[in-house]
Amino acid sequence: MLNLRKGGLAVFVIAAMTGPCPSISVWAKPGTPSQSANSTQSQETASASSKDNFDFNFFKSKVEPIFLKERPGHARCYACHSDPNRVFHLERLPEGATEWTEEQSRRNFQTVTRLVAPGDPRSSLLLIHPLAPEAGGDAFHSGGRQFETQNDPDWLTLAEWVRSARTASSRKSHTGSFIYVTNSAGGTVDVVAPATNSVIQVIRGIELPHGINFSPDGSRVYVSDESESVLDVIDRERGEIIKKVSLSGRPNNLTITRDGRRVLVGIRTLPGAVDVIDTTSLTLAKTIPINRSIHNIYVTPDGKYAVAGSIESKSATVIDLQTQWRAPHGF
Numbered sequence: 627m628l629n630l631r632k633g634g635l636a637v638f639v640i641a642a643m644t645g646p647c648p649s650i651s652v653w654a655k656p657g658t659p660s661q662s663a664n665s666t667q668s669q670e671t672a673s674a675s676s677k678d679n680f681d682f683n684f685f686k687s688k689v690e691p692i693f694l695k696e697r698p699g700h701a702r703c704y705a706c707h708s709d710p711n712r713v714f715h716l717e718r719l720p721e722g723a724t725e726w727t728e729e730q731s732r733r734n735f736q737t738v739t740r741l742v743a744p745g746d747p748r749s750s751l752l753l754i755h756p757l758a759p760e761a762g763g764d765a766f767h768s769g770g771r772q773f774e775t776q777n778d779p780d781w782l783t784l785a786e787w788v789r790s791a792r793t794a795s796s797r798k799s800h801t802g803s804f805i806y807v808t809n810s811a812g813g814t815v816d817v818v819a820p821a822t823n824s825v826i827q828v829i830r831g832i833e834l835p836h837g838i839n840f841s842p843d844g845s846r847v848y849v850s851d852e853s854e855s856v857l858d859v860i861d862r863e864r865g866e867i868i869k870k871v872s873l874s875g876r877p878n879n880l881t882i883t884r885d886g887r888r889v890l891v892g893i894r895t896l897p898g899a900v901d902v903i904d905t906t907s908l909t910l911a912k913t914i915p916i917n918r919s920i921h922n923i924y925v926t927p928d929g930k931y932a933v934a935g936s937i938e939s940k941s942a943t944v945i946d947l948q949t950q951w952r953a954p955h956g957f
């Protein structure tokens with residue numbers, strides 16, 4: 627073991643281990659041990675198992691009529707989506723009928739609940755795919771820009787139905803643990819409920835998410851963002867970014883101190899560093915020079931040390947956190 631003393635910092639270098647990126651991490655309610663692991667990207671897709679949270683009567687009385695109605699300047703959803711090849715497939719109306727039978731509506735309900743995320747219209751294909759791109763919709767829909775804005779009354783009705791599923795939401799019916807997957811090439815973070823293997827939230831606005839971690843009380847999610855070289859701070863409940871904290875270089879993985887007061891981010895850009903973010907002021911408090919490109923970083927279970935791995939130099943650097951905290955110009 628080699629002891630490097632750098633400007634009063636106690637830094638040790640020991641044998642190396644690093645893992646592939648990006649990250650999957652599990653958040654569990656406080657009191658339940660949480661764990662984090664680096665892994666190759668894995669993306670679960672939404673399943674219908676959360677359909678119990680959706681209100682069938684609201685669907686039948688308010689949502690289905692939107693699929694059937696003539697909306698000025700647009701072909702009806704039904705005109706194209708009664709085609710059996712569509713993923714969003716609607717039952718064929720009985721001869722001469724203007725609405726579906728109860729049994730058919732149940733089948734439509736089964737299909738449509740697969741295209742929505744409980745409580746989260748912005749993560750629901752049904753709402754995003756036919757929405758104009760300028761209003762936050764997908765780039766292309768063969769059926770055109772069915773909704774020009776998110777204020778379209780029909781869009782709002784669909785959104786109300788999706789939002790109302792939040793109260794009964796999977797959040798409550800699940801065990802309280804969620805799997806966070808950073809989709810590095812996809813530019814999103816998916817939140818998966820393991821009880822149903824469904825995506826219950828999608829965090830957007832991070833082009834190259836890499837590492838992920840949580841505040842000890844679970845109120846915040848921290849994501850290292852390679853594209854902008856920032857730490858994204860996210861409100862966990864809402865799934866929205868509250869701050870982007872500029873880093874000293876391009877980040878890889880990150881960790882958080884046991885007391886939740888500091889987030890430590892491995893900086894890959896040479897000369898290599900560990901950036902320390904104060905979670906109260908949400909600013910970069912310190913850059914600890916490591917002199918090697920940092921990929922992974924962990925805090926030991928006793929909270930005394932941080933261990934930062936470097937792929938290129940095949941080494942791990944141990945930082946004495948207690949010394950750090952006492953340093954006069956430190957924190």
Ligand code: HEC
Pocket residue numbers: 692693700701702703704705706707712713714715741751752753755756766767768769770772
């Ligand atoms: C002119 C035909 C047409 C109309 C009208 C239309 N769509 Fe589509 N829609 C398509 C086609 C074709 C696809 C598959 C290709 C694509 O993604 O654009 C599609 C795809 C979708 C998808 C993705 C799932 C799937 O089936 O591939 C959703 C959700 C969707 N449409 C919703 C709607 C809604 C809601 C309406 C009415 C407000 C609507 N569409 C109106 C033709 C149409």
